[in-house]
Amino acid sequence: MRLRIALAIGIVIALLPPLSYGLVSYRYLANEITFVADLQSARVSKYIYAHEDLWQYQLVRITEIVELHVDQSSKTEQRIFNNDGKLLLTVGESPGLLQLTRDAPLVVADRQIGRLEVSIPLSALALELFFFSLLSSLIGIAAYYARALPLRRLDQAVGELEAAKNILEQRSGQLNEAQHLGLIGDWSYNFGEDTLWWADEIFNLLGYDPDTFDLTRDRVMELYGDDDASRLLELQSEVVKHGVVRSIDVRVRRGDGEYGHFAVTTKLRSDKHGDKIGVYGTIQDITDRKLASEQLEKLAFHDPLTGLANRTLFHRRVDDALGRCARTGEIGALLLLDLDRFKDVNDTLGHAVGDALLVKVAHLLARTLGNAHFVSRLGGDEFAVLLEGVSDRDESERIATEIVAVISGMTVLDRIEVTVGTSIGIAMLLDHGRTSDELLRSADLALYRAKEEGRGRYRIFESSMDEAVQEKVALSPDLRNALADDQGLSVHYQPQIEILTGRVIGYEALIRWNHPVRGNIPPALFIPIAESSHLICDVGYWVLRQAAFQAKEWLDAGVPTPTIAVNVSAAQIWNSDLVSDVGKVLAESDLPPHLLCLELTESLLMDQNESRVRNVLKSLKEFGVTLALDDFGTGYSSLGYLTQLPFDKLKIDRIFIDGVNTSQRSTELLRGIIALGRGLGMTTIAEGAETQEEVAVLRELGCDQIQGFFFARPAPADEALAYALRMAADALVAATPDRYQAATA
Structure with missing residues (x-):
């Protein structure tokens, strides 16, 4: 044993x-x-x-x-x-x-997509x-x-x-x-019982005291926001019925009264006999992830500067509207707009002021249109408005007119006065495009036409716009090649006449383009192409160099060389180093600086902020060149700059010359402009004189110089020089008629 x-x-x-x-x-x-x-x-x-x-x-x-x-x-x-x-x-x-x-x-969004082993x-x-x-x-x-x-x-x-x-x-x-x-807590519930079981981590996550919180099933269901409780019960019924594992995102009220986002996972609990006895699972705090997701969505579909919808969301809304119009027959329109002269604001006042201006424009659009229409910023200074449910095309035009009126005018930003305007292109849904890209293209063509016609207006898309733009787009690479190869481009010179002596005392250098296929293309067509394709700085430098070398060639040939005037675009001030370019050309050509006249338009001085222009002009004057204010009276600035900036000449625009011999008011206005120039010690030159009567009035009013078709059109260098020599001979004869007759006898 x-x-x-x-x-x-x-x-x-x-x-x-x-x-x-x-x-x-x-x-x-x-x-x-x-x-x-x-x-x-x-x-x-x-x-x-x-x-x-x-x-x-x-x-x-x-x-x-x-x-x-x-x-x-x-x-x-x-x-x-x-x-x-x-x-x-x-x-x-x-x-x-x-x-x-x-x-x-x-499990993702209540669906099992795989398993991890x-x-x-x-x-x-x-x-x-x-x-x-x-x-x-x-x-x-x-x-x-x-x-x-x-x-x-x-x-x-x-x-x-x-x-x-x-x-x-x-x-x-x-x-x-x-x-x-991981901000995860366990929970469980047995069928038939009134209470649940929570791990301590759940109490910590939700901010409830385990000693005082009534952990009953009804009390817990009250914590869920909106219809999340019913959604969770439906999901748990599916878990019990099919024995699957499911997860759901819900909003749960915390102990501080705020709602948080949580992911609840539910599994079926069975006993050793396989009988269903309850459910259990986890609850995870995903508030940070939800907030980050919402922020990412906002960043993905909204412009961070203005808060408006961005291009991506705009395309979605337009596509939805197109589908709705196709189904219901509703009328809709796309308005594409950008700000006139916004680039000048950025260049002169800085990007901070430009951004503030964009924000204010966004607020103006939102306030004007309200919630009835969809507004977005596509990028830069380009905005788009989707008009839905409009009665007809006339209503779209009325809204466009209202937008132009609201945005145009003087806008004050932090005590800085900024003059802006807007142009709008309109495309009707389905009529002018059946996709968002087609509509935007049509609206962009209409916007191009509105700007071309003078800005501060709207235009509705027409099929002819596409043909005209396509022609201009085709010319852009040709112009670039002409500059690169130095072929097809030339400079013509229009004489400037001194009224008292009748002599040619200056020329204005004007570019011409002889296209190898299309022939002569007028500057009114290809200069805007140069501006829109960012070639204008290259064109301006090319003309400057050609004119300077031509003047030096005349000087070396012993011909009395008058001043050569060259136009300077705004882009050469803001987007290139004009001072360096002029210095380089003067050095290469060896032209005396006083023989070079640079003509600048007063629109450069918009928004009363001419600090950059002042610095550029000061540097140019240090070279000894002559400066002329072109198109006087057609710009947007005050007269104060005439006493502050170093202009030598005042060039009177054609609009003040036309019909001066038939209108007393025009005569008096012209008299005042000439007196203003003389009082400031500036030489006055009138452009666009085409009749004997206009020349007579200008002579009577004391204008110093005249440029116009009455005397001569722009011509190649040899023809312009021949004209100047003839005028000099005629002036000599007029000054000494007796001596001329003796010499010819």
């Missing part, structure tokens, strides 16, 4: 410790790997949620997410499969043939059990022979079990910490 008892004790000692250790270790590993699988699937699902369409192509990023939260020192293999069972990704080393595997579903090796545990079993067997054998020894070995085994328990508790603590860092 004692032998049997000893044998029984030996067998118990040999089998019980390894079996107990193996069972505890296996359950620990199973729980740990199950939790890891659930946690990793939640992390991957969270990432896929924001990139659902492309997640299967972003495996490198998913690999980083998976590797970041796995102990790299252990052989843990993780695999991701899609719903078809196709292996998409493997991370980690293979644990070998002897392994423990658990999986968890990948985690495997760990059991070889270490098997080896431990082998040696443990061997040790227990030896102890059992020894106990069979000595009952005291097994008792000591049993104490040792119990100690090892306690150590394993401590390790398990430590690992559980680590998992809890991971939940805390």
Whole structure:
């Protein structure tokens, strides 16, 4: 009997410790790997949620997410499969043939899109059990022979079990910490009960006191915002019915009364018999992710400066409106507008003032149109308005007229007065385009025509606009090639006559273009092309250089060389180094600076901010060149600059000359302009004189010089010089008629 008892004790000692250790270790590993699988699937699902369409192509990023939260020192293999069972990704080393595997579903927006499988090796545990079993067997054998020894070995085994328990508790603590860092808490509910169970982390996430919060089912349902409670119950019914795992994003009221965004995952709980006894899952705080997503959406579809919709959202709205008009027959229109002279505001006053102006224009548009129409900023100073539900085309024109009136005029920004206006191109939905791109192109062509006709107005698209623009677009590369090859371009010179002597005392250099296919193209056509294609600075420099070298050639030939006048565009002031260009041309041509006259229009001095122009003109005067104010009286500036800027000549525009001999008011106005120039010590020159009567009035009013078709049209250099020589001879005869007659007798 004692032998049997000893044998029984030996067998118990040999089998019980390894079996107990193996069972505890296996359950620990199973729980740990199950939790890891659930946690990793939640992390991957969270990432896929924001990139659902492309997640299967972003495996490198998913690999980083998976590797970041796995102990790299252990052989843990993780695999991701899609719903078809196709292996998409493997991370980690293979644990070998002897392994423990658990999986968890990948759930996004209540849909399972795949599963994540985690495997760990059991070889270490098997080896431990082998040696443990061997040790227990030896102890059992020894106990069979000595009952005291097994008792000591049993104490040792119990100690090892306690150590394993401590390790398990430590690992559980680590998992809890991971939940805390991931803002995840556990919950569960058993069918038929009134209360739920929440982990402490959920109380922390929601900000409720576990000692005072009534954790009943009805109380918890009251926390959900809007219809989120009913949505969650529907989802949980599906989980119970089909045994699937589902997640849903809901809004939950926190303890401070504010709502946060949370992702609730639900799983079915069954007993050992397979009966459904409840549900459990996790709740994760995704407020930061939601807010970031909303911010990203705002950045993706709204202009950060003005807050208006951007080009992307505008295209969507236009496409929706086109579809609606096609279905219902509604009338809609697209208004495309940009600000007149906005670039000059940026260049003269700085981008900060330009941005402030854009914001104010956005506010004006929003206030004028209200919520009835859709306003967006497409970029730069370009805005677009989608008119929906308008009664007819006339209403679109009325709205366009109102917008022009609201934006045009003087706008004050931080005590700086800025004069702006707008031009608008209109395209009718379906009539002028059936896609957003077609509509924008039609509206852009109409806007181009509005600007071409003088700005500060609107135009509705017409098919002829497309043909005209296409012709101009085709000419742009030809003009660029003509500049590059120095072929087809030439300079003609129009004489400027001194009234008292009748002599040619100056020429204005004017560019001409003889196209190899189209023939002579008027400057009124190709100069706007040069401006719109950013070639105007190159054109201006080319004319400046040609005129300077021609004047020097005349001077070297012994011909008395009058002043050569060259027009300077606004773009040469703002977008090029005009001072450097003039200095370079004077140095290369060796032309005396006083023989070069630069003509600038007063529109350069808009917005009463001529600081940059003042600096440029001051530097040019240091060269010794002559400066003329062109198109006087047609610009936007005050007369104050006449006393502040170093102009030598005042060039009176044609509009003041036309009909002066038939209108007393025109005569008096012209008299005042000439007197103003003389009072300021400036030479006055009238351009556009075409009749003998106009010349007579100008002579009577005391104008110094005249330029116009009455005397001569622009001509090539040799013809212009021949005309000047004839005028000089005629002037000599008129001055000394007796001496001329004696010489010819």
